[in-house]
Amino acid sequence: MRRMNLGDFELTAVSDGLYRLDGGAFFGIIPKSMWSKKVQADQNNLVSVGLNSIVVRTGKQTILIETGIGNKLSEKMQKIYGQPAKLLENLSTAGVSPEEIDIVINSHLHFDHCGWNTMRQGGKIVATFPRAAYYAPEGEWLHGHQQFERDAISYISENYDPLVESGQMKLLRGDQEIVPGVSVKVFPGHTETMQAIILQSGGNTACYISDLIPTTAHLDLTWGMAFDLLPVQTIESKKKYYARAIPEKWLTMFTHDPQVPWCYVEKDERGKMVVRHAT
Secondary structure, eight states: OEEEEETTEEEEEEEEEEEEEEHHHHHTTSOHHHHTTTSOOOTTSEEEEEEEEEEEEOSSOEEEEOOOSOSOOOHHHHHHHOOOOOHHHHHHHTTOOGGGOOEEEOSOOOHHHHGGGEEEETTEEEESSTTOEEEEEHHHHHHHHHOOTTTGGGOOGGGTHHHHHHTOEEEEOSSEEEETTEEEEEOOSSSSSOEEEEEEETTEEEEEOGGGSOSGGGOSTTOOOTTOSSHHHHHHHHHHHHHHHTTTTOEEEOSSOSSOSEEEEEEOTTSOEEEEEOO
């Protein structure tokens, strides 16, 4: 758990734990001889991947960005990925109860980003955060229901359909402000309608960039994941992001980095993206 202030906002990084992904899939076309210098794989070529959520206290609302894997994976998926299910425990350690959450924002609806949206209770699927208004991209919800062979495994309808049906989840179209100082902006690449969550307070900006830049090892423009549906668009979206984030000194928040939940991204004298850790 890490905590810092952004203007008048308080940010707390909380984790749903670590899960496992194939290193080759995590780094796409990048050869292992290159990515293994940044991330260590085990004997099965699996790397540890973080599940970072952010609690934002604005002074008026308590907002949760992303909800990890949750605890509803099938036995088969548990064997593949594991199922750490640490988010509620870590929220409690941070002094946050599920009933305190006013707003939940999902960048997209892959199972490792919205798993704790809901939970099983008495044989039913219920909202984990009973008072919260949930927000997610409409395009993601529509795509998930198509169940394409390419990425059907990524979408688990129990994570979002009950909330849509009850009216607790609002499906967003394009860039929008959620509440003052908290907005979403679409950055296509990983999926067509994946949205980043942008926080602005006191002249400072932070951005939960989600799977566009999943970890500090993915800063370079061409370092994407094999899971990206639109890999060329990923590069263009990164360019657009850096064009503002670097000169305006945005705090970049990483969804899957097991060690670094946030940092500042800068260019060195060679034009390479480098990390400056937030203090």
